[in-house]
Amino acid sequence: MNVDQLTKLLEDVKNNECDVNTALELLKTLPYEDLSYAKVDHHRELRNGYPEVIYSPGKTLDQIKGIVENMMKRSKGNILASRADRDVFEAIKSVTSDAIYYEAARSVVVKREEYKTTDDYILVVTAGTADIPVAEETAVTATVMGNQVKRLYDVGVAGIHRLLDNVAIINHAKTVIVVAGMEGALASVVGGLCDKPIIAVPTSIGYGANFGGISALLGMLTSCASGIAVVNIDNGFGAACMASKINKL
Template identity: 60%
Template sequence: MNKDELKYFLEQVKNEEISVDSAVEKLKELPFTEIGDYAKIDNHRALRNGYPEVIFCQGKSLEHINGIISKMLELGENNILATRASKEVYESVCKITDHAIYYDLARIIVIKRKEIIKTKKNILIMTGGTADIPVAEEAAVTAEVLGNSVERLYDVGVAGIHRLLARLDVICSANVIICVAGMEGALGSVVGGLVDVPVIAVPTSVGYGASFNGVAALLSMLNSCASGTSVVNIDNGFGAGYTASMINKLNGDD
């Protein structure tokens, strides 16, 4: 139940349009809804954080994923985000709703039942290389579903820094920047030294043996000397997109 739905519900109670018993039953569902012995849907998430609970599909069975989504639809959630989802999961979800969209590179399912209003201020998502794009797309799709205007600037890593410098106009016009890079993960530091907006660095597991599946990029980003740069976990495009959205929506959409 989001803020508008809660307001409408309270008006119904006040105007005696629903019985006291019905109101009590509805209120029981407000904190969380229990599904069998495998899930508890956090119904207050949208009230606290501005967006309903996001479903992390990796490691969950098709039965459990469909059960969670079905219950969220039943509870009236309009737009649902499911991350780390395979094509098999998507095909299964399509059996319970006609509103599912699959973003293959991002491995994200979006169930869209309400138009998403985008911010005027934009989030820029950059990658060091083409191999980093799947993680960047997870960040991009997440930010878009959360109601942000998103611009992409891919394959502008430090091995050919002229590619980055040629797009300074785009870089400097962003309100928040997400830098996605593997190998040595230098992109976040370079961009952080050029702009006056928050930079979120995302290390990826892209790289040869000594990159240690992204640990080298993670440590490099954590040791960045560029002020205003923060770091999320390895391959965590979702976390970067969510955090960027929260930053982008501070102080309205002027």
């Protein structure tokens, strides 16, 4: 859709020759912007509910800066860069002073507006302290996406009393994200304690037989507890996206 087509569409809506819902459907197909090294999808939020997120690994610092600059021209909203190290943060910081680095989450947010929030909350639970980096990616992503987030860390099955002392915060959540490595048993236990949707995130934390998270992944996939969905290994971002959609239903 070019500028002339867009102008005509707006005129049609104004003159009641096209209803608003039809116009919105047409606007969802507006083109991306081609930077040669990236095709920036400025209308992903309109289609999917969330703007495009910059996955940092594999991109040069100049490419990341170019994408951020382009997104800032087209939107006044917040921008999220995931799996970002301090070099990525410094590069984005050179573009805008609004950049914030969440080191534990390995995430950079260009914060140009306050985070929205919800009455219902997403609860992020970890089996161990070593799982916190993935959990923080989850929590920060869900927060940026406009959700109230609570954390419950280091309550794995090796000390099950720690989890049982916190059943109330689990039961009052709208959605629970369980982040666990080793054998991934925590997701099954939490799934047996509450009636909330459980999103399980296997992590690559564990000794050799953990196979970089595969044992936790398989354990979660074969859980006998009902109502558990599983995302990819270390995919805190994907879990946050799914939990956000559930939390806003």
